[in-house]
Amino acid sequence: MSGLIKSSLARKVVMALSGLFLVVFLTQHFVINFTSVIAPETFNEWSHFMGYNPLVQFVLQPILIGGVVIHFIMGFVLEIQNKKARGIGYAKYNGGANAPWTSRNMIITGAVVLAFLGLHFYDFWVHEMDYKYVSGLAEDPTRYHEETVEKFAPFWRTVIYVISFVLLSMHLWHGFNSSFQTMGVNNKYSPAIKTITKLFSVIIPLGFIFIALYHHLNPITH
Amino acid sequence: MKLFLKIWRQANANSKGKFTEYTLDGIEGDMSFLEMLDILNEDLIAKSEEPVEFDHDCREGICGMCSLQINGEPHGPDRGVTTCQLHMRRFSDGDTIVIEPFRAKAFPVIKDLIVDRSAFDRIQQAGGYVSVNTSGNTIDANAIPIEKENADNAFNAAACIGCGACVAACKNASAMLFTSAKVSQYALLPQGQVEATDRVMSMVKQMDLEGFGNCTNTGACEVECPKGISLENIARMNREYYAASIKG
Numbered sequence: 287m288s289g290l291i292k293s294s295l296a297r298k299v300v301m302a303l304s305g306l307f308l309v310v311f312l313t314q315h316f317v318i319n320f321t322s323v324i325a326p327e328t329f330n331e332w333s334h335f336m337g338y339n340p341l342v343q344f345v346l347q348p349i350l351i352g353g354v355v356i357h358f359i360m361g362f363v364l365e366i367q368n369k370k371a372r373g374i375g376y377a378k379y380n381g382g383a384n385a386p387w388t389s390r391n392m393i394i395t396g397a398v399v400l401a402f403l404g405l406h407f408y409d410f411w412v413h414e415m416d417y418k419y420v421s422g423l424a425e426d427p428t429r430y431h432e433e434t435v436e437k438f439a440p441f442w443r444t445v446i447y448v449i450s451f452v453l454l455s456m457h458l459w460h461g462f463n464s465s466f467q468t469m470g471v472n473n474k475y476s477p478a479i480k481t482i483t484k485l486f487s488v489i490i491p492l493g494f495i496f497i498a499l500y501h502h503l504n505p506i507t508h
Numbered sequence: 509m510k511l512f513l514k515i516w517r518q519a520n521a522n523s524k525g526k527f528t529e530y531t532l533d534g535i536e537g538d539m540s541f542l543e544m545l546d547i548l549n550e551d552l553i554a555k556s557e558e559p560v561e562f563d564h565d566c567r568e569g570i571c572g573m574c575s576l577q578i579n580g581e582p583h584g585p586d587r588g589v590t591t592c593q594l595h596m597r598r599f600s601d602g603d604t605i606v607i608e609p610f611r612a613k614a615f616p617v618i619k620d621l622i623v624d625r626s627a628f629d630r631i632q633q634a635g636g637y638v639s640v641n642t643s644g645n646t647i648d649a650n651a652i653p654i655e656k657e658n659a660d661n662a663f664n665a666a667a668c669i670g671c672g673a674c675v676a677a678c679k680n681a682s683a684m685l686f687t688s689a690k691v692s693q694y695a696l697l698p699q700g701q702v703e704a705t706d707r708v709m710s711m712v713k714q715m716d717l718e719g720f721g722n723c724t725n726t727g728a729c730e731v732e733c734p735k736g737i738s739l740e741n742i743a744r745m746n747r748e749y750y751a752a753s754i755k756g
């Protein structure tokens with residue numbers, strides 16, 4: 287097993303598995319968020335469940351944070367090693383001739399998504415921690431929908447969300463299908479995986495963008 | 509046609525190189541890229557200047573010696589060809605052509621455009637062989653039935669000429685395509701099974717030791733490979749590697 291931990295192939299696997307794990311998480315996150323548009327009560331119920339269920343809070347949430355951290359630390363490590371492996375750079379490098387922009391710039395799209403996660407964390411996670419543990423406020427299973435909609439009131443935040451999801455889309459466009467190649471899947475199912483990659487990386491981010499815009503344009507008025 | 513060349517000149521492995529500009533006239537479309545450089549060198553020799561050093565041998569796309577990053581692509585803009593098979597008709601009168609050595613830390617420059625690709629030899633030596641008894645009672649390879657598809661895929665993998673264009677093209681200077689071709693040509697055949705576990709482990713280990721980068725599946729290698737080596741080989745090597753790791 288030791289070879290699997292030190293080698294370049296092991297680093298690829300770590301990227302692929304953590305990436306696929308985040309894809310699964312993103313899907314469930316999208317489904318829950320979407321209810322904030324079509325069924326606010328369901329959104330409140332599910333949000334409350336996610337916020338207070340010990341399994342979610344103390345097992346799944348740390349795993350998720352671990353997954354994000356591993357994925358981005360490994361991403362930066364790989365980037366640094368790969369820059370070093372070139373040594374002296376080319377005076378002229380026509381990268382666009384043989385590989386798509388998205389595949390060559392995962393570090394850029396990834397860094398933007400990471401920066402967005404910082405804001406997202408501040409907006410929701412820090413707020414939740416404060417509500418539950420610092421301020422010690424009582425459970426209120428009906429607050430989530432309103433709090434979420436209010437977040438999208440400022441124009442700047444909505445714009446940041448939209449831009450970040452466009453970059454996430456680019457990141458997924460390469461990353462989703464690339465994970466399968468890394469896992470050794472390159473066979474008769476590969477064209478189908480490529481199609482799923484394209485659909486997923488467009489539909490899910492577009493859905494998130496829709497939700498952000500919807501809440502921005504439909505504020506709650508008392 | 510008249511061409512403007514920007515060529516990397518470097519006296520030896522330890523010196524700092526730089527680009528030198530040359531103007532070359534009277535180039536015909538039917539000349540190969542290397543013949544164009546021959547003409548440049550004849551000019552330089554006539555002027556008692558140091559000719560530009562570049563690698564070449566067969567000049568018919570089979571040895572893998574010729575290299576060169578031409579206008580930002582290994583072996584130039586054409587697909588499925590080596591530099592010796594690239595023709596000047598691909599360029600137009602008045603073009604500027606930037607010619608650099610293949611760049612990778614694992615391929616240090618020896619002189620001008622010549623790089624040391626012995627890292628590939630060491631990867632090959634680490635496990636790219638089969639133990640066959642050749643002491644008088646060699647078994648005819650055709651005595652073992654092999655599925656047509658596997659035979660074809662092994663043959664296609666074996667078409668790799670070790671030119672290094674995959675490394676040169678890759679933004680990560682990764683040697684995965686080369687190494688996976690060398691692993692695959694045996695992994696697909698019954699004769700390759702005896703050493704299969706050790707082979708993939710040793711070759712990947714050597715590949716990492718040489719300082720090549722990590723593959724991020726951009727696919728640039730497959731596009732630039734003059735022999736059409738497919739990314740399927742990388743996926744196969746990954747499978748072999750995982751299986752070997754689990755076996756220990």
Ligand code: SF4
Binds near residue numbers: 668
């Ligand atoms: S895989 Fe292709 S590009 Fe790489 S060394 Fe072999 S022939 Fe050259």
Ligand code: FES
Binds near residue numbers: 567
């Ligand atoms: S010189 Fe042999 S392949 Fe180009």
